[in-house]
Amino acid sequence: MAITFSGGIHVDGCKGTNTKAIENMPAPEFVALPLQQHIGAPVQAIVNKGDYVKMGQVIGRNDNALSCPVHASVSGIVERIETRNSYVGAGKTEFVVIKNDGEYTLCDSITPLEKKVTELTCDEVVHLVREAGISGMGGATFPAYAKIQSAVGKAREIIINCAECEPFITANHRLLLEQPMDVINGVKILLIALGLKKATFAIEDNKKNAAKVLEELCCDDEMFSVKLLKTKYPQGDERQIVYALNGVQIPTGKLPADVGCVIFNAETCAAIYHAVVDGMPLISRIVTIDGDCIKESKNLRIPLGTAYRDVIDYCGGVTEDLSKVINGGPMMGSAQWDLDATVTKGTSALLFFSAKYEKKAQPCCIHCGKCVSVCPMHLEPVYLALFAGAGELDKCLEYNLMSCMECGSCSFICPGNVPIVQYIREAKDKIKARPKK
Amino acid sequence: MDFLKVTSSPHMRHEDTTRVIMLDVILALVPALIWAVYIFGTRALVLTIVSAASAVIFEFLYRLIMKKSATVGDFSAVVTGILLAYTLPVSVPMWMPVLGSFFAIVIVKQLYGGIGKNVVNPALAARVFLFLAFPSEMATYTSPFTKLPAFANVGADVVASATPLSNLKAGTAPDEKLIDLFIGNSAGCIGEVSILLVLAGGLYLLVRKTITWHIPVSFILTSAVIAYIFPGTGMDAVQYVLSELCTGGLVMAAVFMATDYTTSPVSSKGRIIYGIGCGLITMLIRKCGSYDEGVSFAILVMNCLAWYIDKFTRPRVFGGAKKNEK
Numbered sequence: 001m002a003i004t005f006s007g008g009i010h011v012d013g014c015k016g017t018n019t020k021a022i023e024n025m026p027a028p029e030f031v032a033l034p035l036q037q038h039i040g041a042p043v044q045a046i047v048n049k050g051d052y053v054k055m056g057q058v059i060g061r062n063d064n065a066l067s068c069p070v071h072a073s074v075s076g077i078v079e080r081i082e083t084r085n086s087y088v089g090a091g092k093t094e095f096v097v098i099k100n101d102g103e104y105t106l107c108d109s110i111t112p113l114e115k116k117v118t119e120l121t122c123d124e125v126v127h128l129v130r131e132a133g134i135s136g137m138g139g140a141t142f143p144a145y146a147k148i149q150s151a152v153g154k155a156r157e158i159i160i161n162c163a164e165c166e167p168f169i170t171a172n173h174r175l176l177l178e179q180p181m182d183v184i185n186g187v188k189i190l191l192i193a194l195g196l197k198k199a200t201f202a203i204e205d206n207k208k209n210a211a212k213v214l215e216e217l218c219c220d221d222e223m224f225s226v227k228l229l230k231t232k233y234p235q236g237d238e239r240q241i242v243y244a245l246n247g248v249q250i251p252t253g254k255l256p257a258d259v260g261c262v263i264f265n266a267e268t269c270a271a272i273y274h275a276v277v278d279g280m281p282l283i284s285r286i287v288t289i290d291g292d293c294i295k296e297s298k299n300l301r302i303p304l305g306t307a308y309r310d311v312i313d314y315c316g317g318v319t320e321d322l323s324k325v326i327n328g329g330p331m332m333g334s335a336q337w338d339l340d341a342t343v344t345k346g347t348s349a350l351l352f353f354s355a356k357y358e359k360k361a362q363p364c365c366i367h368c369g370k371c372v373s374v375c376p377m378h379l380e381p382v383y384l385a386l387f388a389g390a391g392e393l394d395k396c397l398e399y400n401l402m403s404c405m406e407c408g409s410c411s412f413i414c415p416g417n418v419p420i421v422q423y424i425r426e427a428k429d430k431i432k433a434r435p436k437k
Numbered sequence: 438m439d440f441l442k443v444t445s446s447p448h449m450r451h452e453d454t455t456r457v458i459m460l461d462v463i464l465a466l467v468p469a470l471i472w473a474v475y476i477f478g479t480r481a482l483v484l485t486i487v488s489a490a491s492a493v494i495f496e497f498l499y500r501l502i503m504k505k506s507a508t509v510g511d512f513s514a515v516v517t518g519i520l521l522a523y524t525l526p527v528s529v530p531m532w533m534p535v536l537g538s539f540f541a542i543v544i545v546k547q548l549y550g551g552i553g554k555n556v557v558n559p560a561l562a563a564r565v566f567l568f569l570a571f572p573s574e575m576a577t578y579t580s581p582f583t584k585l586p587a588f589a590n591v592g593a594d595v596v597a598s599a600t601p602l603s604n605l606k607a608g609t610a611p612d613e614k615l616i617d618l619f620i621g622n623s624a625g626c627i628g629e630v631s632i633l634l635v636l637a638g639g640l641y642l643l644v645r646k647t648i649t650w651h652i653p654v655s656f657i658l659t660s661a662v663i664a665y666i667f668p669g670t671g672m673d674a675v676q677y678v679l680s681e682l683c684t685g686g687l688v689m690a691a692v693f694m695a696t697d698y699t700t701s702p703v704s705s706k707g708r709i710i711y712g713i714g715c716g717l718i719t720m721l722i723r724k725c726g727s728y729d730e731g732v733s734f735a736i737l738v739m740n741c742l743a744w745y746i747d748k749f750t751r752p753r754v755f756g757g758a759k760k761n762e763k
Contacts, residue, residue: 009451167449252756357449369703
């Protein structure tokens with residue numbers, strides 16, 4: 001019996017790409033690397049226009065704040081440093097544009113680990129992970145080194161999040177099938193760093209073949225276990241995954257570490273392995289390319305900073321009825337307005353949708369309560385939307401607006417086509433913007 | 438392709454719209470109608486169509502005259518019209534569902550803002566309005582298989598039949614066997630007589646997840662418990678309980694009326710409390726009131742409480758934040 005949480009929605013998985021092996025996409029002529037690809041403070045450029053940079057060389061860093069350094073994903077000349085509107089979230093971000101010289105000359109500082117992995121201390125692992133610029137690769141992009149630090153002394157168990165509950169995305173699934181040892185070795189490094197003896201792979205039961213691979217590879221190691229989760233959205237949310245595995249609800253405002261867990265995405269673990277053992281920084285990632293408007297759907301390993309239009313060209317183009325380009329999954333990803341936007345550390349998928357996934361009806365709440373029954377946080381979205389729409393911010397807070405993780409289950413299920421999450425986001429912004437009493 | 442569309446996530450939606458839900462309800466109501474035509478004749482069908490059509494026309498005209506967006510496309514007016522017809526005796530004149538639809542759609546539903554905003558159930562409010570305004574027409578029932586004209590007014594010469602419910606009220610056992618009551622071989626309102634087919638419709642709605650079990654089950658169970666504790670005379674307790682459940686509009690109301698989205702609570706706990714309240718008031722009126730039937734009044738009263746029940750039955754948030762936590 002697969003385990004799960006209460007609430008949530010059953011979505012058509014649309015995981016047609018789960019048989020598509022990961023291909024390496026060649027880097028385009030130009031890459032544009034934003035200096036903020038993570039949660040925290042932006043990094044500052046340490047290269048100038050006209051500089052020659054090698055692949056894997058640090059081009060931006062900020063050692064004084066929560067941040068991940070950014071590395072060149074190709075070798076070549078810095079063409080320009082420009083400010084663009086952020087593609088994810090509000091505000092502006094600086095981009096370093098590098099002209100690819102096609103040589104892929106590796107930076108000299110990238111050297112394999114000189115001692116045994118088992119002799120590593122926690123601080124060394126944190127340092128290596130930070131220097132490699134690894135942020136959470138499931139989409140939330142929290143700096144991985146800070147997550148390791150937050151778990152020190154608190155976590156009793158590492159959970160490897162392989163749920164991949166968003167429709168369409170199969171990047172983790174393919175990674176687990178093709179390079180499972182990278183993930184497992186990454187987890188071993190984390191176990192050593194944190195001094196733990198327990199790691200659990202949490203994987204949805206629509207990926208039984210990947211679960212089997214993991215079980216066969218870890219069966220003689222009692223530190224590891226593989227747990228099948230029911231295929232349901234948002235199973236991959238940290239709070240829901242901890243509840244499904246351990247039956248514990250993470251208290252509001254607390255972190256998984258407060259209940260003894262630390263959770264890493266599967267691809268993050270693989271990146272940690274390469275960072276620690278090979279010294280390789282995070283300069284590419286696996287992205288699922290899918291949607292009804294892309295000619296060829298694929299799983300690609302794409303150099304960071306590759307523009308969407310280059311990805312489109314590589315996948316044979318898009319059809320005329322393209323209406324939306326989504327960075328991430330269809331439930332929580334953000335729609336993009338510009339094909340010059342680039343693949344970043346948080347891009348788990350690029351989806352090219354026509355209008356067929358939209359509902360046309362004019363929004364009208366019929367008080368059916370479906371949103372209440374699907375809310376994984378046990379909120380009442382119907383009233384949150386009502387109060388948010390009326391500008392009743394205090395009422396919103398009374399109804400625990402801030403506990404909403406914006407998973408979109410309520411908007412998805414709503415027969416009245418009410419954009420509930422949008423209302424909630426607007427109310428959150430207004431609450432954050434209002435002066436403190 | 439020059440302009441990409443930017444919206445807030447999620448970018449996928451479930452295929453069920455309000456219209457699909459209403460179509461499901463209509464589908465679930467069809468078996469009861471087929472049965473009504475079988476035992477009461479074509480007149481049952483004509484009344485239902487007149488009621489539904491007039492509900493749609495009133496909704497359309499109101500939105501047009503008040504310069505509001507057209508909403509007949511969501512089919513909720515059709516459902517209201519059908520439900521209203523189902524609560525009428527088959528012998529009522531044709532203008533009565535028209536008047537009832539006007540009351541339901543214009544006064545109860547649209548004056549409060551339309552779908553999703555009315556306080557009480559439009560069909561039930563209209564039924565009670567007609568019941569209080571035209572007590573004799575609304576309390577004249579005909580036996581099954583009485584020949585009635587399909588369109589013309591029914592003359593006074595048609596023999597009125599006592600309903601099983603009025604027998605119960607008078608303290609005697611219904612003349613019909615329990616199985617006849619269950620199948621619907623008895624005098625009563627158009628859509629309410631066949632418990633079996635109403636339940637079949639309810640089962641369909643449950644499978645389609647249009648309704649949840651909470652309200653119908655708590656409503657019917659509460660009524661049964663009350664009937665068991667305070668049994669009638671002249672029959673054993675179990676027979677009495679089943680007679681109470683299989684007469685009048687109790688099951689119809691529990692499945693189709695009390696589960697109306699707009700006028701019932703949204704949380705599971707709230708729905709159970711709401712169902713219990715409906716059952717209690719229904720049985721209170723049946724046992725102590727001056728009317729035979731209490732379900733309409735019971736649901737209308739609970740409708741008025743629905744939003745307050747919601748307010749006091751909020752689910753505990755995941756992670757257990759206190760209700761006022763900022």
